[in-house]
Amino acid sequence: MKAAILLFPGINRERDMVLAVRQSFRQEPAIVWHKETELPVGTDLVILPGGFSFGDYLRCGAMAAQSPIMRAVKAHAERGGYVLGVCNGFQIITEAGLLPGALLRNAGLRFLSMDTMLKVERADTVFTSKWEKGAEFRAPMAHGDGNYAADDATLDRLEGEGLVAFRYSDINRNGSARSIAGIFSPNLRVLGLMPHPENLVDPLMGGVDGKPLFDSLAAA
């Protein structure tokens, strides 16, 4: 699995993502600047990490979604390539139209930084194969705008087609519709989620709960 991690100005969890990818993939990911127009040849997986791209000014992810590299990312997704967007990365790919819905201000209007519990909704995807269906795992969250929202028809479709990847299983702190923490594209090759599995991949970080995500991808 050859990964490319996108770097937009203001992204700040790219180093965390490199650590997680390096450990599971046993291969160094490429770092791709947002002004590039092509992904490195042979890229299997594009990762959009967390942070505050363009300061989250205007609207989270809105400006990054217009960066030159995003045209290549859309083409990659249309060809069936894998895309993982975490936190700000999730916001960017919803703004880019790769996934439906939007991430609004947290229900309590405060930044939330703590561990949350997530439930794995399906384990038959390249992102989740190392978990059991229904498994629960811990993941740090750190966001001000993680309140997943979509209209009822979209939510019904996501649930009906099995496109909900993860749900908050302890407390739905940010107010997300139907406790949705992450969703897949219809071909199950694009995943966006708000919490940070990449921040729990080493016992010294406090646990390895997030490692199955990267091990699943490494095995794909």
Next chain:
Amino acid sequence: MMQVNESLAKSFGLNAGEWGKVLEIMGRTPSLTELGIFSVMWSEHCSYKSSRVWLKELPTKAPWVIHGPGENAGVIDIGEGLAAIFKMESHNHPSFIEPYQGAATGVGGILRDVFTMGARPIANLNALRFGDPALPVTKRVVDGVVRGIGGYGNCVGVPTVGGEVNFHPAYNGNPLVNAMTVGIARQDKIFLSAAAGIGNPVVYVGSKTGRDGIHGATMASTEFDAASEDKRPTVQVGDPFTEKLLIEACLELMQTDAIVAIQDMGAAGLTSSSVEMAGKGGVGIELNLDDVPQRETGMSAYEMMLSESQERMLLVLKPERAEMARAIIEKWDLDYAVIGHITDTGRIVVKHKGVVEADILLAPLAEAAPLYRRPIAETPKPTRLEPVESNVPLDQALLKLIACPDLCSRRWIFDQYDSTVGGQTVKRPAQADAAIIRLEGSKRALAITTDVTPRYCVADAEVGGAQAVAEAWRNITATGALPLAVTDNMNFGNPEKPVIMGQFANAIKGMAAACIALDFPVVSGNVSLYNETEGHPILPTPAIGAVGVIEDAALAVGYGLSPDLSLIVVGETAGELGCSLYLREILGREEGAPPPVNLTTERRNGDFVREQILAGRIAACHDISDGGLLVALAEMALAGDCGVEVIGAGAAEYWFGEDQARYVLAVRDTAPLLAAAAAAGIPAQHVGRSCEEKKLTLPDGLAISLPQLRDAHEGFFPRWFA
């Protein structure tokens, strides 16, 4: 046009004697811009004119100190060719006027002090003091400050991993916001600010200059009054996104050999950065303000020189590398402008629109800076508290104490700070006595903390100063790390009042003694004076930020318990209730002497505890501080979510006394620990055992369920902000 004269100088904060010196140095009436430069460079904030004579009493050297005070931040050797670069700085005055931006720009400023030296910032901490929680203004300030720290720190992607918060009515009109940043650099890649190379370009990088923050340093050098609200325009506005770009751009540029010298534009902006860089290098500097990137039109030389617009850096570059540097800076969408060059004149010359707006010889500007040995009045030493009578049952007292604003859980606060970004946070807030941050690509980790107990300092500034250093040292020790060095943030009232100056001098005396005894030099710091509103001073608050190192992060311990551990107190309990939280919260009294600090005992007990942790014998460790033994045990139970059966007998002073140099150690096997303690001549006493049942069992047949304890501990902030 303003008339430059003694009265204008006075309004700029220069007294008659200082104005006289300006005239003497200039040999003529200075221009407005020149007066502005003198007034900010000679402000208390920039010149340390009241504090310098005392600060030099602090020990600043050790074999592991690479750069002590005098640089943008302190630099210490942490092994493997790496250096930790750190400093703490106050943003008190702006944070009262405009809490969000005041706190946010405080974080931004201290970050720049650290990355300007070549370090990637890896941790932020803070030390906060607020007024009476019963006042609506306090709630507004707390909310704004917490949001501001989070808003800035979260966005720049530096984890906020620790800190401390106190409340006291003495801070009603004068909250304290002290922010600390720790960064890591290679020892052979440390950047300093001394300019060199005649003709080398002086380059401006970062945000554009606006009219914000003009005379901020002067504002920080006066007391507050009812008119302070009018000073809102002197508070700067932060842009953490630009700061993030600036961090990445500077660190990328630092990988090349382009930089001769670099300094952030902090307090007094372009004035202090250019004056200090040229002054330190023993050269001259000429600036052409026409080329300064400007956010507003029609700015005068005076305004540009005094602006404290944020997120700006001043660089001296090698001329042959200037274009490469421009490419890197512009890649990050930041302004890059050559605004002058280094000269051999020893003068600062500022030109604007073809006119020389300032021309000052640098040496006297620095050397003739005022230095005051201000009069001192000693505060009478308090006497030791007479034995107190209290019939409040243990469980009631504990529940009340652990719920009070000074002891309750800070979760509501740190849940708004990103503490995990970077992927190196080993111990997060409320897991250990110090934050533990691993070094990327290494087994090594830093232990970082901030500490001071202002209620001790107001009673006895010397003991309080020593205690602040000792507690920081103890908190690092309690994780297993070796404490290495200190940054101090001296927050006091008006130094022109002898009592305040006496507090300052005595706090320094206590700090110096502790730093010497504990091999814990001061490598950087900041002084914030005039923390008074309408004549009411704050409690003397010498906040200590400290850094230690542990060679193997996996050996670091926290204070959360697991079941079936024996709990051993190391250190002696005489039952010191003077200035304690028990005395204040339960008995409603603030009096007596603070607990004495015996530095020999402190060192001996701490070295013993660290040795035991590194030998792998200790499952959890917590220092005993605010609230005493029973509070420490309750905190350990809550952090581990398991019960404790407390054993022993004593009165309130035993359970709640704040005697120093004590730790609770949790061990599987008591015998080796007790034997080692006996061999070392260190008091060690069995005080309980952790258990599965989620209950705190107290003597006298009392008990508190863990959920009840947690509810009390966690309740204050969420209820306050519900």
